[in-house]
Amino acid sequence: MKYCSECGNKVSYYTPEGDNRPRHNCHFCQIIHYSNPNIVAGCLPVYQKNKILLCKRAIEPRRGYWTLPAGYMENNESVEAAALRETREEANAEVNIISLYTLTSIVHASQVQMLFLAELPTPEFSSGIESLDVQLFSFEDIPWNQLAFQTIKNALTFYIEDYKAGKFPLHNVVLKAPPKQLIKP
Amino acid sequence: MKYCSECGNKVSYYTPEGDNRPRHNCHFCQIIHYSNPNIVAGCLPVYQKNKILLCKRAIEPRRGYWTLPAGYMENNESVEAAALRETREEANAEVNIISLYTLTSIVHASQVQMLFLAELPTPEFSSGIESLDVQLFSFEDIPWNQLAFQTIKNALTFYIEDYKAGKFPLHNVVLKAPPKQLIKP
Numbered sequence: 304m305k306y307c308s309e310c311g312n313k314v315s316y317y318t319p320e321g322d323n324r325p326r327h328n329c330h331f332c333q334i335i336h337y338s339n340p341n342i343v344a345g346c347l348p349v350y351q352k353n354k355i356l357l358c359k360r361a362i363e364p365r366r367g368y369w370t371l372p373a374g375y376m377e378n379n380e381s382v383e384a385a386a387l388r389e390t391r392e393e394a395n396a397e398v399n400i401i402s403l404y405t406l407t408s409i410v411h412a413s414q415v416q417m418l419f420l421a422e423l424p425t426p427e428f429s430s431g432i433e434s435l436d437v438q439l440f441s442f443e444d445i446p447w448n449q450l451a452f453q454t455i456k457n458a459l460t461f462y463i464e465d466y467k468a469g470k471f472p473l474h475n476v477v478l479k480a481p482p483k484q485l486i487k488p
Numbered sequence: 489m490k491y492c493s494e495c496g497n498k499v500s501y502y503t504p505e506g507d508n509r510p511r512h513n514c515h516f517c518q519i520i521h522y523s524n525p526n527i528v529a530g531c532l533p534v535y536q537k538n539k540i541l542l543c544k545r546a547i548e549p550r551r552g553y554w555t556l557p558a559g560y561m562e563n564n565e566s567v568e569a570a571a572l573r574e575t576r577e578e579a580n581a582e583v584n585i586i587s588l589y590t591l592t593s594i595v596h597a598s599q600v601q602m603l604f605l606a607e608l609p610t611p612e613f614s615s616g617i618e619s620l621d622v623q624l625f626s627f628e629d630i631p632w633n634q635l636a637f638q639t640i641k642n643a644l645t646f647y648i649e650d651y652k653a654g655k656f657p658l659h660n661v662v663l664k665a666p667p668k669q670l671i672k673p
């Protein structure tokens with residue numbers, strides 16, 4: 304941020320009194336502009352418990368790689384609504400959310416990703432505008448070397464392990480290392 | 489937003505091509521400025537399983553009312569780190585996080601609140617700069633009529649119920665009604 308989004312004057316970057324980190328301050332509006340992490344919400348859609356719905360990305364970053372349906376949460380919606388909307392937009396699929404399954408803080412990208420375990424009740428889906436392809440994968444067919452992001456690889460790995468154990472607890476992950484492909488999950 | 493934060497020129501508010509909701513567009517920078525929900529992270533600190541640490545707010549909104557230590561997550565930190573930092577700042581308390589306990593989408597405020605169940609290992613705490621008072625409360629002493637926000641009331645209610653059951657699962661809540669006191673939990 305270089306200019307105040309309310310008045311258009313230049314902002315000053317320094318630590319306000321009583322605060323402990325630098326912010327963008329507007330002297331004209333007398334306001335502080337905060338910048339905060341974004342939320343990415345999505346689903347891990349499962350059909351008959353052992354087939355997982357993946358989408359092949361039609362957009363950068365990681366075009367052509369496989370991912371779970373997920374995207375930025377919008378204002379005035381719940382996390383679950385965002386996850387369902389992304390699943391609808393990217394895979395034309397209607398799923399039933401079971402529970403929050405992964406919560407990942409991607410520290411270097413100031414992003415928090417929440418993926419919900421979800422049931423795909425019928426094998427009905429197709430490519431949305433942001434997908435080149437959408438397919439159901441058996442565990443043994445998952446394209447591990449063509450996954451778009453570390454968070455997706457983690458979620459699929461967790462699911463296959465949890466499937467054997469028959470329990471699907473929340474997995475809480477903090478990613479700090481900045482491999483390039485993690486910057487925009 | 490009225491002005492582009494990168495160049496200072498006026499932005500135009502309309503739905504970009506291929507999008508489905510209006511955004512602030514800068515024609516000079518050729519960029520779209522997105523606005524997304526904020527995360528509030530905090531703890532439900534428990535001492536010896538049956539005493540809960542509450543803070544009396546020294547700041548608006550809801551000055552003088554009791555709350556759990558929580559606040560806006562900052563860039564480049566994990567959700568847990570934010571929760572621990574807020575507990576340190578508001579209550580001068582060092583806690584051990586047990587698990588994510590409440591996930592609340594406050595839809596009308598475009599806010600997502602995550603509270604972690606946390607153990608306060610020793611009864612050491614004091615008022616941070618944003619607190620007028622910090623105290624441990626037995627269940628029967630909780631000041632129900634002087635709680636700052638609905639999300640805090642929910643978390644305390646869940647905890648007392650779960651304490652009886654001996655299980656502390658994640659509680660996923662969507663708040664849509666806009667009572668005034670919920671706007672900034």
Ligand SMILES: [Zn+2]
Nearest residue numbers: 307310329332
């Ligand atoms: Zn200004």
Ligand SMILES: [Zn+2]
Nearest residue numbers: 492495514517
């Ligand atoms: Zn601009």
